[in-house]
Amino acid sequence: MHFTKSTKAVLLALLLSPALAPIIATADTISDLDQYFQSLYPATEPGATIAITRDGEVIYRKAFGMADLENDLANQPEMVFRLGSITKQFSAVAIMMLEQEGKLKLSDSITMYLPNYTPPSTTITIEHLLTHTSGIPNYTSLPGWMESKIRMPLNDEEMMAGWMDLPLEFEPGSKWAYSNSAYYMLGPIIEKASGMPYDKFVEERIFKPLGMNHSYYDHSQRLIPNRSRGYDKNPEGGFLNTTYLDMGQPGAAGALASTVDDMAKWDAALYTDAILPQSVLERMWTSYNLTDGSKTGYGYGWAVGEHNGHRIISHGGGIPGFRTEGFRLPDEKIYVTVLSNGAANGPDVAATAAVKAMLEEPYNIATVELDAEALAPYVGIYQGDDSKPHPVTIENGKLALELAPGAKFPLNALGQHRFVVPNSTMEFEFVAEEGQITGLNMLRLGWEPDRYQRVQ
Secondary structure (H helix, E strand, C coil): CECCCCCCCCCEEECCCCCCCCEEECHHHHHHHHHHHHHHCCCCCECEEEEEEECCEEEEEEEECEEECCCCEECCCCCEEECHHHHHHHHHHHHHHHHHCCCCCCCCEHHHCCCCCCCCCCCCEHHHHHCCCCCCCCHHHCCCCCCCHHHCCCCHHHHHHHHHCCCCCCCCCCCCCCCHHHHHHHHHHHHHHHCCCHHHHHHHHHHCCCCCCCCEECCCCCCCCCECCCEEECCCCCEEECCCCCCCCCHHHHCEEECHHHHHHHHHHCCCCCCCCHHHHHHHCCCCECCCCCECCECCCCEEEEECCEEEEEEEEEECCEEEEEEEECCCCEEEEEEECCCCCCHHHHHHHHHHHHCCCCCCCCCECCCHHHHHHHCEEEECCCCCEEEEEEECCEEEEEEECCEEEEEEEEECCEEECCCCCCEEEEEEECCEEEEEEEECCCCCCEEEEECC
């Protein structure tokens, strides 16, 4: 999720893809979108920078809210934000660069590069790490890790020891499950294959050639000009400085930082062969197939999906104090990026609105009130690929969905069978068959739907 904005009162004529209807975003559309962003990010709270590009040109670039609450400094478009998991696309590109140079193969077992890593007897390949199909448990979901261990300065061996002896969640290649552990491990693999530290590889081989002069590996003690500070919501009201974490821990999974301007340069470069041939990039933007032939909706470092016939390549990020979002529409050459330092409204809200506005679709849809009788048919237990129960209940007059133990999300109604999590774009559509609710689909722009069957 990514970037900055500044309104230009110009008529924006967007190129027509042969298979699609004309797309025209007028000056009024951009003006309305700007007002919507202002409503999302109050001037006195942590905010965001937002950029929209078309054909490689920035057509909207603006900053909102505060960069430093204690020193009363406002966000500016030039501010540097931690990217979180948007880092994964840079790590994936680094792997593919090394593959092109003959320094590794995606089919290589990870033990060729991580000799001290002793997984189960089954083979885990580099491609399994890239596609989140390794079965390696996600370390940021392990009990106690994010509460305390995240602050410890651990080296690669110490990090991997945290999950190396845990059983795999599934046979590699058979399922998809997001794993920061897998992407962390790509860092030492890049180092082994290239002979360069991960941070130096990304900065020397990607950032510098593209003129991304304000992008960094964000070491904890590094001085970075124009840094926006990260915040968390205070349960008692207002905001708190975010918790400290050692930035060696996110590594290749989430330790990079950048600006909206540099991310616009990155997007523009992806239409060229500056970093990788287009054929290789298209391979990265192709959904990986599991061993049963089903698609994951994820390639190498990017989610791949579509919206109303428009291809979307996307990824977001979340790291203490920061949330980010980025959407690419390659056929229309539209890019939206939102970088946030802990604003109340998630960056996916602004980014989704921007994409829909550029496609001339409504984006600020009002919620409706449903009474207990209308909500009752949705109450039940739903089960997805994780085989875990996800109860839907009524609490305080609204539906509430438990996506993980202790993680309940209220659902606001958008209409019959359609709901949204407040301050986000996570939409849920209940499936009705012959008057009965039989399932639930999670809908996110750019991602394949997550499907849940009603089991009770």
